[in-house]
Amino acid sequence: MSGYSSHTNELGIRAIRVHYSASAEKNVLHPDPEIAKRAAEWYELARRIYPDPNQWAQEMEINWWMAAGTRVYPEFSETIHAKEMDYYNSRKVIYRAFDFGWHAPACLIAQIDEKDRLIIMKEIIGRQVTTKEFAQDVIQKCAAWFHSEDSPLMRTAGYEDFCDPAGQKVSANGDSERSEVRDVEVLNNLKIYPRWEYGWSRKDGRSLVHQLLQLRVDGTPSIYLNASGCPTLMQGFLGKYVYPPRKGGTAHDEPDENAHPWADVHAALRYLATGLFSALGLRRGMVKATPTPPPTYHGYGTPTGRSSAQRWGP
DSSP states (O other): OTTEEEEEOTTSOEEEEEOGGGSGGGOTTOSSHHHHHHHHHHHHHHHHTOOSHHHHHHHTSOOOOOOSSEESOTTOOHHHHEEOOOOOOTTSOEEEEEEOOSSOOEEEEEEEOTTSOEEEEEEEEOSSOOHHHHHHHHHHHHHHHHOOTTOOGGGTTOEEEEOOGGGGSOOOOHHHHSSOOOHHHHHHHTTOOOBOOTTOOHHHHHHHHHHHHSBOTTSOBSEEEETTTOHHHHHIIIIISEEOBOTTSOBOSSOOTTSTTHHHHHHHHHHHHHHHTTTTTOOOOOOOOOOOOOOOBOTTSOBTTOOHHHHHOO
């Protein structure tokens, strides 16, 4: 049932979650257009009662993951973008995106469905482990999840992997990696061969994720999350991955990338989006260059405030 889920938690307690969309008359995605229309009207009226979006998120969307700051992806809706699904197609490629790091390495596992939507099936989050240890854990879990005697996956579609170009850089911080071995070389030794797209900024990657979250003409988004398989990613969407606040009520221009593990798993999502943007039909936004102000000259015709090397060349 949409809006309803139950599970037994680690303490052995049966937890039941009931969202307003469990009621057909409040489910804006109901297949009956008349019911969906009435639900949308109810939503608009109910939303006005909560002018504070954080209060609406907590009281009505059952979101207790709100952090101080502004959500990076405010258009994300658990009702629309998150589903309990056991999606897996053995005839299609499995995509994996890695974000390296000692504190919280992350890997997202996804496929593209028959309607060209990105389905995030699973997430794997490490905690204070080396790249080698984390990659071995990813290999073992993928084998358990996707390989079976009747699955021809490894003989046909296989995996395609993505990472950050920074993974090519040697890590000189022993606390981060405990070695100076390149992360990508570590993966290559385990027969994982990630690729990456050069020239993408973090802002570019976030722009692609914004596009994925938009509803298409068929009324569905271009991305779905398996709610139980990607809890950290969903928590980041709902409020743990934010633009930190500034004094005066404004927010910083860049998210808090030290918010582990939510920033790490969202970095993996950016690498996935940049690697698949053409396959998903996304548009790469043009980044406008900041214009350089014209130089100010002193009386001898030489720009002021420049060193001799800048004036005359090396």
